[in-house]
Amino acid sequence: MSFFRGGIGMRLADLIGGVVVLILGLAVVFFSSQLPYYSEFGPGPGFLPLWVGVVFIGCAIFVIINILRKHDKIGTFFKPRTKLGLQVLVIIFIAFLVLPFLGFSIGLALFIGITMRIMGKHRWVSCSLTAVVTAICIHLIFISWLTIPLPQGLIGW
Amino acid sequence: MDLLNNLYTGFSIALTFNNIIYCLVGVLFGQIIGVLPGIGAPTAIALLLPLTFKANPTSALIMFAGIYYGVAYGGTITSVLINVPGESSTVMTCLDGYQMALKGRAGAALSIAAIGSFIAGTVSIVILMAFAPALAKLALRFGPAEYFALAFMAFGLLMVFGGEQPIKTIISTMLGLLISTIGLDVVSGMPRFAFGVPQLLGGFDFIIIICGMFGIAEVFSSIEEPEEGELVKSKLRLRDLFLTWQDWVASRWAIVRGGVIGFIVGIIPAGGITTASFLAYLAEKRYSKHPERFGTGAIEGVAAPESANNAASISGFAPLLALGIPGSPTTAVMLAGFMMWGIRPGPMLFQKNPDLVWGLISSMYIGNFLLLLINVFLIPAFVALLRLPYTIIMGFIVIFASVGAYSVNNNFFDVWMMLGFAVLGYLMRKLNYPIVPLVLALVLGNLAENSLRQALMISGGSLSIFFTRPISAIFISAAILAYLTPVIRWALKGLRRPKVDTA
Numbered sequence: 001m002s003f004f005r006g007g008i009g010m011r012l013a014d015l016i017g018g019v020v021v022l023i024l025g026l027a028v029v030f031f032s033s034q035l036p037y038y039s040e041f042g043p044g045p046g047f048l049p050l051w052v053g054v055v056f057i058g059c060a061i062f063v064i065i066n067i068l069r070k071h072d073k074i075g076t077f078f079k080p081r082t083k084l085g086l087q088v089l090v091i092i093f094i095a096f097l098v099l100p101f102l103g104f105s106i107g108l109a110l111f112i113g114i115t116m117r118i119m120g121k122h123r124w125v126s127c128s129l130t131a132v133v134t135a136i137c138i139h140l141i142f143i144s145w146l147t148i149p150l151p152q153g154l155i156g157w
Numbered sequence: 158m159d160l161l162n163n164l165y166t167g168f169s170i171a172l173t174f175n176n177i178i179y180c181l182v183g184v185l186f187g188q189i190i191g192v193l194p195g196i197g198a199p200t201a202i203a204l205l206l207p208l209t210f211k212a213n214p215t216s217a218l219i220m221f222a223g224i225y226y227g228v229a230y231g232g233t234i235t236s237v238l239i240n241v242p243g244e245s246s247t248v249m250t251c252l253d254g255y256q257m258a259l260k261g262r263a264g265a266a267l268s269i270a271a272i273g274s275f276i277a278g279t280v281s282i283v284i285l286m287a288f289a290p291a292l293a294k295l296a297l298r299f300g301p302a303e304y305f306a307l308a309f310m311a312f313g314l315l316m317v318f319g320g321e322q323p324i325k326t327i328i329s330t331m332l333g334l335l336i337s338t339i340g341l342d343v344v345s346g347m348p349r350f351a352f353g354v355p356q357l358l359g360g361f362d363f364i365i366i367i368c369g370m371f372g373i374a375e376v377f378s379s380i381e382e383p384e385e386g387e388l389v390k391s392k393l394r395l396r397d398l399f400l401t402w403q404d405w406v407a408s409r410w411a412i413v414r415g416g417v418i419g420f421i422v423g424i425i426p427a428g429g430i431t432t433a434s435f436l437a438y439l440a441e442k443r444y445s446k447h448p449e450r451f452g453t454g455a456i457e458g459v460a461a462p463e464s465a466n467n468a469a470s471i472s473g474f475a476p477l478l479a480l481g482i483p484g485s486p487t488t489a490v491m492l493a494g495f496m497m498w499g500i501r502p503g504p505m506l507f508q509k510n511p512d513l514v515w516g517l518i519s520s521m522y523i524g525n526f527l528l529l530l531i532n533v534f535l536i537p538a539f540v541a542l543l544r545l546p547y548t549i550i551m552g553f554i555v556i557f558a559s560v561g562a563y564s565v566n567n568n569f570f571d572v573w574m575m576l577g578f579a580v581l582g583y584l585m586r587k588l589n590y591p592i593v594p595l596v597l598a599l600v601l602g603n604l605a606e607n608s609l610r611q612a613l614m615i616s617g618g619s620l621s622i623f624f625t626r627p628i629s630a631i632f633i634s635a636a637i638l639a640y641l642t643p644v645i646r647w648a649l650k651g652l653r654r655p656k657v658d659t660a
Binding site: 013014021031035039041043048052059062066077082085088099111112116146150 | 207208211324325327328331334335338342344345347349350373376377378380381382383546547548549551552555556559560563564567569572573576580583584587588590606609610611613614618
């Protein structure tokens with residue numbers, strides 16, 4: 001129960017991390033055991049991944065036992081500003097979703113404008129101006145000057 | 158004579174107008190990156206790498222090298238003026254540099270950092286010029302057994318220089334190795350962990366992982382825990398930068414010792430510039446007749462780590478150029494650059510591309526000189542950068558990372574993968590899993606696996622090949638010792654623990 005006191009504690013987060021590594025190790029062992037371990041000319045394609053999986057499992061068990069044995073408090077996983085970080089992650093996620101339709105110049109410019117507004121609490125005018133300048137800079141630098149074939153979206157810019 | 162010939166070849170390339178501009182842009186960019194929070198040298202180079210695809214490789218490498226050693230100069234400014242290291246390699250500078258600033262001696266601290274870095278850096282370049290070709294000559298004798306043993310030793314050294322939790326360092330290293338196995342196996346041609354996804358058959362491009370794990374992940378971490386410090390409110394005038402005679406006397410040997418420690422640590426795989434500055438500071442404190450002054454504004458406490466980090470950033474090029482083995486995340490990204498341009502670093506590089514090698518090395522003299530001038534005359538301009546809102550910096554990182562990831566293969570799959578690696582990098586940081594071992598294992602993974610397989614093919618499956626060849630045996634012995642470090646540390650801790658008197 002001490003795991004849950006005061007939100008998700010670092011111990012619980014660490015324990016979850018250990019379990020994820022353990023599951024990953026088991027999966028790696030499973031999939032690499034389907035590859036030839038040894039071939040005619042020495043170690044096969046399954047050789048290294050299998051041992052990587054075994055080390056994963058060993059380390060994960062060590063981590064899990066270590067966490068269960070210790071009882072000292074080592075802080076919480078979520079910090080006061082974690083929510084802000086998650087908001088930015090969501091905005092980046094949405095920006096990447098719309099990039100094929102809006103193009104890199106406009107899509108990333110909108111991203112800058114919106115994050116400036118949400119994170120920095122800048123005025124709408126500053127946000128809009130920065131977004132416009134960003135769109136022009138991205139287009140001029142990456143598309144016109146460096147000739148990187150970035151998608152230009154439905155607007156074609 | 159060879160050395161002078163090489164120097165002449167190098168300068169005839171580095172001193173062309175084009176390359177001087179690349180060098181200037183590199184050191185200026187490095188200085189800016191060093192000042193800005195939340196972005197380091199590996200990220201900066203990874204973000205710029207896809208944009209230099211069409212550039213001349215020598216010019217691009219001159220610029221990237223400039224960023225690498227320029228970052229250490231820039232990071233010093235924030236360490237001294239706001240007690241926040243702009244770079245991990247300038248953490249130790251905060252201890253005495255900020256104290257000096259509080260006493261009104263910020264100018265002297267910044268000055269000794271720049272001069273110490275310049276002296277140690279320049280001497281390191283001279284040693285690098287002599288040492289790197291010798292190392293390359295030795296590497297010509299390397300076979301698969303030696304290359305595997307070297308990579309095996311590098312993984313072991315990660316545990317020596319890694320964080321406090323060696324088990325997490327191992328997990329991180331294994332994750333890097335696992336990612337390096339994704340895609341078609343080069344020996345058998347069989348797909349591994351691709352799960353029928355065609356984009357995964359070629360494996361993950363290194364740039365995507367670096368942009369995600371160092372670039373965007375750092376954005377999340379910086380938003381969550383911003384590094385805020387208070388700017389020391391004293392105006393920096395040019396005359397404040399001049400050092401007194403006492404300053405010189407106190408710092409001269411600190412610069413020499415820091416430089417030597419930095420050079421040696423920089424060569425060691427997984428050593429890196431942060432470890433170099435840390436060890437130089439500790440050594441200086443131990444050597445000092447007045448160790449109690451350290452932490453209260455001792456100028457040698459600034460001179461030693463600053464000289465060390467610059468020397469290490471220079472010597473780090475020796476294993477990269479001569480062996481094709483990167484010792485730090487930044488040189489690992491540069492290795493990705495070499496691959497992108499179709500150049501294979503290693504012993505043959507000195508014979509096949511002497512222009513590139515000597516042009517790059519000679520440009521470091523120019524770069525260090527430019528940085529000295531920049532740091533003496535332009536510091537106020539860089540201090541002004543500290544007022545730049547983080548949202549703007551974050552925006553730049555996201556733009557460069559997403560353009561960089563897209564331009565690798567011109568598809569959105571890589572952009573999404575980069576975001577996935579960003580989340581992974583952020584979670585790993587939060588749970589204290591170090592990122593550097595993952596990156597180095599990722600870069601060295603293919604070399605380690607292929608060398609191991611080739612060596613065992615040669616020996617008919619016998620492991621004795623690694624112990625009977627002298628160079629390989631030395632590397633393997635060092636590796637075993639490195640892997641045992643946590644056990645040795647644990648045993649020593651037990652011995653030193655005072656016994657409880659139960660009587």
